[in-house]
Amino acid sequence: MYKTIDIALQGGGSHGAFTWGVLERLLEVPNLIIEGVCGTSAGAMNATMLAYGMHIGGKRGAIEMLEKFWRKASDAQSKSFLKPSWLDKLYGGGRTDYSPSFAFLDFYTNYLSPYNFNPLDINPLKDLLLELVDFEALRKTEVIKLFVCATNVRTARAKVFTKNEISADAVMASACLPHLFKAVEIDGEAYWDGGFMGNPPIFPLIDDTETEDILLIQINPINIPNIPKSAGEIRDRINTISFNASLMHEMRRIKFVQRLLELGLNTEGKLRDLHIHCIYPESEMNNLGAASKLNAEWSFLQKLRQLGRKKAEEWLATSYDKLGEESTCDIRGLFL
Numbered sequence: 001m002y003k004t005i006d007i008a009l010q011g012g013g014s015h016g017a018f019t020w021g022v023l024e025r026l027l028e029v030p031n032l033i034i035e036g037v038c039g040t041s042a043g044a045m046n047a048t049m050l051a052y053g054m055h056i057g058g059k060r061g062a063i064e065m066l067e068k069f070w071r072k073a074s075d076a077q078s079k080s081f082l083k084p085s086w087l088d089k090l091y092g093g094g095r096t097d098y099s100p101s102f103a104f105l106d107f108y109t110n111y112l113s114p115y116n117f118n119p120l121d122i123n124p125l126k127d128l129l130l131e132l133v134d135f136e137a138l139r140k141t142e143v144i145k146l147f148v149c150a151t152n153v154r155t156a157r158a159k160v161f162t163k164n165e166i167s168a169d170a171v172m173a174s175a176c177l178p179h180l181f182k183a184v185e186i187d188g189e190a191y192w193d194g195g196f197m198g199n200p201p202i203f204p205l206i207d208d209t210e211t212e213d214i215l216l217i218q219i220n221p222i223n224i225p226n227i228p229k230s231a232g233e234i235r236d237r238i239n240t241i242s243f244n245a246s247l248m249h250e251m252r253r254i255k256f257v258q259r260l261l262e263l264g265l266n267t268e269g270k271l272r273d274l275h276i277h278c279i280y281p282e283s284e285m286n287n288l289g290a291a292s293k294l295n296a297e298w299s300f301l302q303k304l305r306q307l308g309r310k311k312a313e314e315w316l317a318t319s320y321d322k323l324g325e326e327s328t329c330d331i332r333g334l335f336l
Helices: 013-027 042-077 086-091 100-108 124-132 135-140 168-174 203-208 231-262 282-286 290-294 298-322 331-335
Strands: 003-009 032-040 145-152 158-162 184-186 189-193 213-217 275-279
Touching: 003 013, 003 042, 013 032, 013 042, 013 213, 013 290, 013 298, 032 042, 032 203, 042 124, 042 135, 042 145, 042 168, 042 298, 124 168, 145 168, 145 203, 158 168, 158 203, 168 184, 168 189, 231 290, 231 331, 275 298
Parallel strands: 003 032, 003 213, 032 145, 213 275
Antiparallel strands: 145 158, 145 189, 184 189
């Protein structure tokens, strides 16, 4: 029996390697069909590689494309200004969640914008996207529906680029951290990271696909065990709260609609009942600080990949049979 799902992918820098592992394991399931995928930031990168890989080679092509992207992204970082420095080796103590060079960069970007320190807007990820993906071919594919979210700087609205609009610039806009890179301009509008307004947005999957089952792959912790006290911890928590806010609002609306349907209040039959599922390594991600989101060392990415595979395996064991029948995500407990 075939099962069909949509997948929504959060952003979170190098932590997106966890999502890579999840997707890899899901793609190995013969009877699981992915109708649509929506992503933001690193989630947009993963979504694009998934969609293009399926276009050129089916599920096996997607698995290979995802690994190729993360391997090349790791190699590219070693040549960029974001590469780990000797400070990390001397004072970082081998920790993946602490980086003196990240702390310096964080301090530095409070006083200088990318228009000052990166006037040429150098970002090796764009070259990587253009190397790996034929965007003209991707725009024509019928294999999967693709949605990528960015934030319109001028209007403060989410912009969802559909498959027909997808380009390297659209994906880069979705991952444009405003303190590191200039806003990406597309058709006269400027865009920043999509996480500000949709991390990830769920509505494109509701409005533009037929699937009732949506799997959310989260990498940004909602709950944390301790109150942040240091300046870095406070900034990190502000970041996770702001990047989770839009998702929490959408999930509350979904729960509200589910409640209306339970009460038999379906105005003109326009409301859809959805089954929401979630893969969410909260405790593991709580152990990783913001600095590790810029850590693209291959060994670190491999650890996250394996964690993703493990969590996907656990989800398949407990939730796969419930696809098409019921939600397995406790929306009230997690988002309300």
